Amino acid sequence: MLKQDTTLISDDTQVSHLHKVKSTSADKTSTTLADQILVQIQTSIIKGELPAGSKINEQALAEKYGISRGPTREALHTLERQRLVVRSPHVGARVAQLTVSELNDLYQLRSVLEGMACELAASRITPEQLAKLEDLLACQDAALAKGDTYFQEEGDVDFHYQIIQASGNKHLQETLVGGLYHLLRMYRYQCTNKNRPVKAIAEHRRIVEAIAQRDGELASLLMRRHIEQGRKNTELRLIELQANAAAKETLANIS
Amino acid sequence: MLKQDTTLISDDTQVSHLHKVKSTSADKTSTTLADQILVQIQTSIIKGELPAGSKINEQALAEKYGISRGPTREALHTLERQRLVVRSPHVGARVAQLTVSELNDLYQLRSVLEGMACELAASRITPEQLAKLEDLLACQDAALAKGDTYFQEEGDVDFHYQIIQASGNKHLQETLVGGLYHLLRMYRYQCTNKNRPVKAIAEHRRIVEAIAQRDGELASLLMRRHIEQGRKNTELRLIELQANAAAKETLANIS
């Protein structure tokens, strides 16, 4: 009857939940249960703890997080929208597969969309938003100086995110942030490359400069090039990764 | 209301499967129940039977189609992905609202995406796909001659759909068809304009010509102009519509 999710979520259910606790645990006032596990499954997928292409068992997943299949199902539905999961009726959900052709499709689309975002941002960005972007650049420089690679990754996400926000186009935002971005993060996380950041930050700076000068055409061009650089990088790592996997496969078949 | 979709479920449980029929997706029987009502709610929303901006009651909707709240909920979730519904936790679902600014955002995004689709289609389209497109143009001419406006509407959807397919970019397809297209249809249905088709068909023809000549740049340009024409048209009708609604509102307030 009582939920046993104490291990993963919070174990404040110990002593006095005489009152319907209302979950006043200060931090986040319980949105919906589905949304809570959504982010957890998200990160599990992005980090590869749930391997790309693997089957997802609703029951097992639900039990893992100590909840019922209902919310789990809804989370999977949202993950499908985010392109992290593929579902087929009566068969179930699988983690998205990482392939070269899909990577190219994805980046091609992203390039066009973020190019568009840059053009819009150049004409619409507010001084506050611009200041925030420049702060971010400074942060990235500082992080780079300390060699903090993961924060750099996070910073890159923020950079693109803020430009998308500055575009002011609601549907563009929804398409990128709600639709493509998570899958993008998955590719980048699993095909990460150490020596890229230093160049990427320089490119970021030039993009912001173009936006600040209200030169949308230039900003768009620089952004598309920047993304193309990222694509090449990721593609290389992905091919390498898949070659390794194939080798391991044949090795297993021999033995 | 009793469910009368029992007729939809075929009783072919007897042995007549010589081969594993692999179930071509055109088969409408035995999908999931949620998918079946999804299309019904879809059309209800697009046609305005469920008015834009109105609240959706899960229970009532479920009863209307003679099913339980579970599948209804899933359908609403899919409708959210299609931008036809907006959901907020613990509050519920509303039909998307039709506003001028959203219309502009939507068409701006669509313009960029279908422009991209044209460029890709110009370089990748197969002879079969091209033949199908030209067949469609002929069909549209014929329908126009008979003054069959609704079929024209449907034909226009098909036209854009086929070019999107010919682009060959999976994520682009998913973004347009799975994401934006239904909302687009809603705007166009509720802000329809009679005298547009005749010009639109001519524009279609020129776009196909450009694609056939492998001139992606031109095809993209023509498509973006074509869409811009549609946007203007829809915007005009929408403003008109909202002015009427506002007038009726004030009238009601007086009495």
Added chain:
DNA sequence: AAATATTAAATTGTCAACAATGATGCGGTT
């Protein structure tokens, strides 16, 4: 022994009841 038909198991889809939250209406106070 290989391939196919049949049965059994595991998994997804659906339902109806229950819990938790937001919305509504009432009564009291200023």
Added chain:
DNA sequence: AACCGCATCATTGTTGACAATTTAATATTT
């Protein structure tokens, strides 16, 4: 009369059981 707190109601979120379907495992036939 308007505002605020409180109780009630309606609606959404969640659960566990059940039905339908797919996947696997087994038996059967050629």
